[in-house]
Amino acid sequence: MSSRRSFLAGLTALALMPFAAAAADLPDLGGRTVVVVTENAYPPLQFVDPKSGEAKGWEYDAMNEIAKRLNVKVEYQNTSWDAMIQAVSDDQYNIGMTGITIKDERKEKVDFSDPYMRSEQFMLVRGDESRFTDAKSFGEFKDGLIGAQPGTSPFYTAVYNILDGNEQNPRIKLFETFGATVQALKAGDVDVVLTDSVAAQGYVDASNGGLKVVGGPLGSEDFGFIFPKGSDLVAPVNAAIAALKADGTIDALNKKWFLDYKMGE
Template structure:
């Protein structure tokens, strides 16, 4: 299993793309209200704290910091992943955040911010799993099942990089939320969940040995916030992300959530 430090280096690499701007003076948006939607099922990016019942995480901290720097008031809403992109596209919400991979087909529906994080895909399995240790050996275990959300990067990784390219392969079991896939894994209903290391590490840390990551990374992806097409928020948010990278704020968030925070403690 990759070390925590190695995961941090891989997941939170910040040299991901040219930044839109390094503007020192950020725009003042006059205290306007911005509705941000998330899933609250993707630790440590955003999730419900088991102790306090409050929604917390890396993306909440980052968005709250962006709001402070741009002088906006954030109103948070919750929805499932499969509804999020369309809902933001339709203008139900101003911004969406849940570790959303920047992909060309999604750009047809929504605008993306500059990348704020790079993540890598790993295989999350039960702690006592011995039948397979990577994608190739998993594919060879014909009765082993994978859990995924339809339309997500893990779903397509399972289909095209681990299995046979058949999107209707019966070995793929679909769930509405990422959290549900992990619960199915714990219950033995599926045998692997393909996830970026960010979420996977959070669940491993909270599992007391019940879960582990196996194999090497199956590919990398850049995360960004999504906006309604043509939104005037994209440029200001990109400026804030650039400033937060430049002054070390994002490094601090990475340390807080990927190194220091331990779920359940």
């Protein structure tokens, strides 16, 4: 199995789960405007194409299709990851999307959709890295530094699955955006970025050999859209997600963004 296909296997496992026939009549939301916020820093889920300047990606395609089926108009806005969950919780936006892992502690602030994707975390390193080959050998490489965004799944995986459980461990360097962690990796300021297979594959493909993945998966996670608590959009969006899974749309998006598409081409 090629590396690209092995990445995809984790992504499509959820999409291939059996579903009863999708509801033929999805809710009609009457053309209402829905404000969706994202970070645009998580290829290929969502990012700004460096050539065209266009915001695009798997989540944009999925959300646009959901909007069409539910008869809503989507207005996209941007914010940073560290502000997103609180901003949605405060009802500044109707939906948040940026590869957000479904976690119980986050459910205290926001409502989640049903999962639309399952992914696994991997170690992203520079293409010429040879000092370590997996999580165990990196943990033993005492000079190695990890770049992460605070409060994210990769941050906690680094702390508790690779290092010593100390969230203040100086081997973790914190950055405001995921893109900044990757830039630090390329520049040699950190040695590893932990990320799910979605972003890892996008950055590897775009790097022309400058980046690679080492080691095996470090656990799986489910992604969902987020909403203010009690939002009346949760049930319609869940119905649309089920329809996209049942009719093969999710499979088609996975093929488009994880098999056929290479960033920068």
